[in-house]
Amino acid sequence: MIEKIWFNNHPLKYLMWPLLWPLSLVFAHIARKRKAGYLAGKKTSYRASVPVIVVGNITAGGNGKTPVVIWLVEQLQALGYNPGVVSRGYGGKAPSYPLVVTNETPTDYSGDEPSLIHRRTGALVAVDPKRPAAIRALEAKGVDIIITDDGLQHYPLQRDIEIVVVDGQRRFGNQQMLPLGPLREPVSRLDSVDFIITNGGEAQEGEMAMSLTPSDPVNLHNGEKTLLSELDSLVAFAGIGHPPRFFKTLETMGAKPVYTKAFADHQAYHQNELEQLAQQGSHLIMTEKDAVKCHQFAQANWWYLPVTATFSESDTQQLLNRIKKVMEEYGSSST
The missing domain is CATH 3.40.50.300 (P-loop containing nucleotide triphosphate hydrolases)
Structure with a gap:
């Protein structure tokens, strides 16, 4: 809901504005004061020996x-x-x-x-x-x-x-x-x-x-690659800052997931919850960022989609x- 207020002009903003506006002023004041202290040399900052x-x-x-x-x-x-x-x-x-x-x-x-x-x-x-x-x-x-x-x-x-x-x-x-x-x-x-x-x-x-240019999906279990078109009945999930971006990428590549699930950014995953999620289809696909947390308990039908800037x-x-x-x-x- 808070992101809908931030980015989607949700009507609830009229209720939240009187509550959040004073806190916003306090945050801005603290941030300015803290930055000014470092720029003025009043607070110590570290200069590395390399760029x-x-x-x-x-x-x-x-x-x-x-x-x-x-x-x-x-x-x-x-x-x-x-x-x-x-x-x-x-x-x-x-x-x-x-x-x-x-x-x-x-x-x-x-x-x-x-x-x-x-x-x-x-x-x-x-x-x-x-x-x-x-x-x-x-x-x-x-x-x-x-x-x-x-x-x-x-x-x-x-x-x-x-x-x-x-x-x-x-x-x-x-x-x-x-x-x-x-x-x-x-x-x-x-x-x-x-x-x-x-x-x-x-x-x-x-x-x-x-x-962000996607590559072919990679299997978490054995590292093999395949074409996205070969993965039917696809279940997709993402625990990144903006999960819809990942789902949109899949759609742009021609995939039509039968089920999608958005998690919080930096979500810690448990084997049971992902196994249950995978049962919604035949293959489970995730971001590469999510994959680094799932290798230890990955199943043979779990994949991640690498992207390159x-x-x-x-x-x-x-x-x-x-x-x-x-x-x-x-x-x-x-x-």
Whole structure:
């Protein structure tokens, strides 16, 4: 219901406005004061020994940041760099921090997105609610550039490039601050970032258009691939920031799921609930982000759909040229 108020102009907004508006003012005041303290040097912020790229957003919820992080890592690896990724590990709770993710790290410890990034790219990924501590762990392992998955508002960490990902369909909703609206910071914050990436929808002036290109479904049980058209009586579920985006992708590819189920972002899954869900059809399909939490108890008819961020060649070069310039200023060079 709260998202309908934020993004769909639901009539309930007239009831909720008097309740949420004062809280929104308080949130905005605290956020401004906290940011000002770091920018003025009154609060300590960490300057890494290598360049830091923040991939974040100004709205609550998922906008497609993680595919952008994966794309950046793969682009930088192709150029000969050794990138590392840091995350606060939302949805996970590790016995101790910082946590450097491996293929054996439970998602209960790392959270789903850090596990996905590491599995997909092989890059070093460190998790810590205090991102500077995660960065120190990666610095000790010799990375030459660091990407943070989220963290635009994490001002204890200094950064060299700021990238904001915008949901091209939902944009900024009612453009109100939390909790009255979805904004973590005002829309004017976009004036000070380096790049704005629009995930789907219509990219506006000054924005880079991004699309998520799906690949063939992958079987969780044995890693084999198949054509989506081969999966009949399909049951689809997603626990991401905006599940309808996943269902729409399936429809665009020609699939007609017999049943769909949306879960909360970063949902922790239990074997029994997914087995019951799978009984609604012949095959169960999920996002790659969901899959990292389901491998241990996956059945033979469970699949995930990989997606890859794609950009125009000119936008790709613009991003990479900026990164190369920053690397040169740090005295680093690619091999």
